[in-house]
Amino acid sequence: MGNLHAGGYSANAALRWQESLPWLVAIAAFFLLPEFLNLGARILIFILFALSLDLIVGYAGIVTLGHAAFFGLGAYTAGILSARAGINDPLIQLVASGVTAGLLGVVTGAIILRTRGLALMMLTLAIGSICLEVANKASSLTGGADGLAGITIAPVLGQFRFDLYGKTSYLYCLAILFVCWWFVRRLVYSPFGASLAGIRENNLRMHAIGAPVYLRMLAVYAISAALAGFAGALLTQTSQFVGLNVVSFELSGEMLVMLILGGVGRIYGAFAGPAVYMIAQDQLAKQFPEYWYLGIGSLLVIVVLFAKGGVLGLVDRMVSRIGKGRRS
């Protein structure tokens, strides 16, 4: 286990200096790259989404292909509140999105968490498809394949208007991500987090020692769903539009890819993955609008072949090699 790994209950829960790095980079980017703030806000949103996914994939060992269902529900909740009910306050929308997505997490989790492994994965896929079809068919609410337009978002706290350059979006997403990160970090280092790791590593033994395995899984699934719902709401608020692809299977898959790219089960993998993936995508799509998928594909093959544990795994090994070099 490398030193960037957010361990578990047994690990030292004190903040290490490396953990401030993502935040310093984010703040530096705000001042140094003012033209990239819209992209930055999107990256922050997908980091939050990846973080929610890491909680269940990396810590609880629930591999899902339908996580976009919660992201999408969050996005549509915020969008529908604004476009259909006229509730434009971003924070109210955010809370509502988290609650609805969390509830969906409880309901679907109660069903699917009775299964394990491949069956579970199939069920997440099925639930994702159902959600996509519901969003497509309920076009009086969601706008169907045309998307949900006509969303207006009130200024954050009545002060900060969402601007074309994305300053407000960026800082707003950064603040929400910070709060969620803090919560996830506390969760992972808590006894609850330790029991999740136990379930992931040896399910039977956790049953044997009398841990309420099913309830623990359900709880973390719902929490993860709510976090994904927050991320969805942020996407709606910063883009002021909701399209069907927020509930698509492609998004679920892409998210999993980003997480694996960054490194699973280590919190900061969820930071590195989306950042690397989206910046690469942005640059490649600019250079080769017709062939950029080729570049993304090659990047993934290289990472999976040569960088086990994702980008952070690579960093770990580099750090430990330098450390050895110094000692000798």
Added chain:
Amino acid sequence: MKSIRTLLTLLMAGAIGLFHAQAFAQTIKIGVINTYSGPNASLGDIMDKGMKLYMKQNEKRLPPGVKIELVIRDDGGANPDKAKQLAQELIVRDKVQILTGLIWTPNAAAIAPLATEAKLPVVIMNAGTSSITTMSPYFARVSFTLWQSSFPTGTWAAKKYKRAYIAVSDFGPGIDAENAFEKAFRDGGGEIVGKVRIPLANPDFVPFIQRAKDAKPEVLFAFIPAGPQATQIMKAYNDLGLAKSGVKFIGPGDLTPDDELPNMGDAPLGVYTVHHYSAASTRPANKSFIAAWKKEYGEKSTPSFMSVGAWDGMDAIYQLIIDQKGKIDGDQSMISLRGYKNANSPRGPISIDPLTRDIVQNEYLREVRKVGGKLANVEIETVATAIKDPWKEINKK
């Protein structure tokens, strides 16, 4: 940490330097949002070819010292939030002065608020839902609306047939096509025996066409986005033997796009469509357009109505650049676009309606026939001359 900051600062300084170097060269940047990946990648390609051919042929029309740079971005299909993000970046980062492309209605709808906020002239080269041009005063359309083609289709069909079935893609343009055809067909005394909406993404057409067949109509009216889906629905129509059971197949020209005809076998022979452009048209302006196209892209390549949308879109953009002598202002551009006219488009005379900023053009009835061993949309008659978008005309009253 310090070194990273220095590096970032250096990178930024480099980027700023680049921006300045470009600004001095009197280059007008035009953002293009189109589809270059996924199942509909061929659409972006065929529109690109139209734009680039126009630019190559008309380089000298630009005011002296003015150059045009296309900043091309891929939306991957009907992806409204992606399109919106791309538009935002094109405005903020690349500082484009004109935006164009836009194959998909949802994508165009998503960027409407941005166009309004940034006062950015947007020339829509394809997306055909009637309501789009009402979404932003900075939108002008050079392509078509589904009402323009489907309404005359309904009027024409009602004279020949009594019972029709409607199958359309379940999104803006499809719903427009359905409403337009239904209204005109009913007004003409026809009966709609059934209708179905087909999901936009990854459809399997067989069950839908089977339902149409079971309803036993005299005529099946369908709209799907022009491109690979046109070939797929034609295949389903052929495989299920609708022609043999006496069901005629009609629709807007999206059903038989010129560039897809070679992929369709003999299935579409005898299919009637109404549209504003056919590559087989014998107008002199079209003949020279086709000749230039074949010379540039080879004998096998055929332009479609989308290529002509792109061609005419570039013409409108050139006109607004010339009108303003290379200094692009949002409101001035819109004045120029509102007065846009071209008597010699490959599709015949066109203009932009100053009131609605929407295209005014002729609509032709065509039948798919074999011409010189190849399928072609042969224009039979002009069913509507200088037709404005019927949806806006009807809703005005």
